[in-house]
Structures are given as structure tokens and as C-alpha cells.
Amino acid sequence: MDDLFDTIRKTFVPVHREGWKFIAIAVGAALVSFWLLPDFFGWLFVLLAAWIAYFFRDPARTTPVREGLVIAPADGVVSSVRTAPPPKELALGSDDRRVCVSIFMNVFDVHVNRSPVDGRIVSIAYIPGKFINAELDKASEHNERQAFSIEMKDGRMIGVVQIAGLVARRIVRFKQEGDTVKAGERIGLIRFGSRVDVWLPPGVEACALKGQRAIAGETVLADMKCDLPPPLPRRQ
Numbered sequence: 001m002d003d004l005f006d007t008i009r010k011t012f013v014p015v016h017r018e019g020w021k022f023i024a025i026a027v028g029a030a031l032v033s034f035w036l037l038p039d040f041f042g043w044l045f046v047l048l049a050a051w052i053a054y055f056f057r058d059p060a061r062t063t064p065v066r067e068g069l070v071i072a073p074a075d076g077v078v079s080s081v082r083t084a085p086p087p088k089e090l091a092l093g094s095d096d097r098r099v100c101v102s103i104f105m106n107v108f109d110v111h112v113n114r115s116p117v118d119g120r121i122v123s124i125a126y127i128p129g130k131f132i133n134a135e136l137d138k139a140s141e142h143n144e145r146q147a148f149s150i151e152m153k154d155g156r157m158i159g160v161v162q163i164a165g166l167v168a169r170r171i172v173r174f175k176q177e178g179d180t181v182k183a184g185e186r187i188g189l190i191r192f193g194s195r196v197d198v199w200l201p202p203g204v205e206a207c208a209l210k211g212q213r214a215i216a217g218e219t220v221l222a223d224m225k226c227d228l229p230p231p232l233p234r235r236q
Contacts, residue, residue: 065183087159102195
């Protein structure tokens with residue numbers, strides 16, 4: 001019996017409150033369709049409601065806790081690990097080139113985003129823009145996005161940028177400027193497919209690899225206390 005309850009708990013994870021209004025709309029449409037239209041249309045809306053509940057799922061995560069770790073802020077595939085100057089909206093106080101780890105979320109990934117480190121949110125900037133494919137590098141300059149600058153206790157800064165994609169049409173934030181956050185704490189959500197960029201402090205290398213699967217609040221993207229060189233990829 002305990003195994004059954006454990007399976008149910010893992011399968012039917014909590015739904016974030018941002019999703020309930022969309023679920024209510026789909027359920028209402030299903031009821032109207034069953035009343036006025038052939039049952040086929042009603043069942044379509046039932047399936048839509050189930051998919052929306054799945055999309056807005058908000059599972060608990062177990063975050064590694066140790067000074068120096070940078071944790072993935074999003075579920076998805078690491079689409080790129082590159083070195084470039086950070087975007088101006090992060091206001092990181094320097095144009096020095098930094099490592100940026102990009103995580104692409106498809107419509108089947110959990111879309112609740114989390115803080116990669118412990119720290120204080122120094123600034124939040126929202127930039128309206130286009131909705132081109134979030135996997136493209138130019139999306140970081142042209143798409144709608146929201147940028148968090150987080151100061152750690154040692155004074156170093158990390159940038160987190162939520163980028164809307166082809167389907168995404170709304171970036172939601174849960175935190176305000178001046179808030180203190182813990183690594184793995186929920187900071188925002190992007191609706192229906194998108195990307196999150198993490199800009200590491202100057203001189204810090206990523207231990208994440210392009211093509212790797214990341215889990216928000218759990219996967220280690222970088223270790224600022226490690227002097228080892230970044231890992232090399234090996235396909236197995």
C-alpha cells in the first residue's frame with residue numbers, strides 16, 4: 001500500500017497556482033461541449049485540461065547544499081555553453097566575458113524556474129520583444145525576457161535570464177528586487193516553452209555539457225570552489 005501511495009504521489013505532482021485558471025477554462029469548455037456538441041469535442045477539452053495540469057506541475061526538488069555550487073534554474077536540455085559578454089539588462093557592472101549556460105525547455109518540461117545560488121536579488125529587468133525560436137542564440141537579444149541579477153555573500157554576481165520562445169507568451173516572476181533567495185527556491189515561471197540562461201561570474205567554468213539533461217533545483221551547472229578544468233564530453 002505504501003508503494004501505491006508513493007507511485008500516486010510521484011505521478012500526480014502538485015500543480016502550480018498559475019495553472020489553475022487555464023485548467024478551469026478547459027474544464028468549462030469541456031462541460032459546454034458535452035452539453036451542446038458531440039461528446040468527441042468534450043473529450044478533447046478534457047484531454048487539454050489534463051495536459052495543462054501536466055504542464056503546470058510543480059514537483060518538490062532536493063537541492064545540493066554547499067557553498068560554491070551553481071544549480072540549474074530550469075528543467076530541460078543544455079542547448080549551449082558559450083563565453084560572451086553578458087547582456088546589458090543584467091547590469092553586472094562589467095563587460096568581461098563570462099560563461100553562459102543555456103537550458104532549453106520544451107512544452108513537456110517543468111516550467112517553474114529556481115534560483116541557482118543563495119543570494120540577494122539586486123535587480124530585475126523585463127524587456128519586451130519577439131517570440132522567435134528560443135534555441136537560437138539571437139533569442140537572447142531579440143525575444144521577450146526577464147533578467148535577474150543575484151549577488152552572493154562573497155560579492156560576486158550571477159545572472160539568470162528567462163527567455164520566451166515560439167509558444168511562450170508570458171513570463172511570471174515570484175520574487176521582487178531586494179528579496180533574499182536560497183539555491184533551488186522558486187523565482188518564476190515561463191508559460192509554454194522557452195529558455196533560461198545562467199551567466200556565471202568571471203573566471204568560473206561550467207561543469208555542465210551541451211546536450212546534457214538538467215533538472216531545476218538539482219543539477220550542478222558549475223562549482224566555484226573547484227580548481228579542476230571543465231569536463232570533456234563523451235558519448236556513450
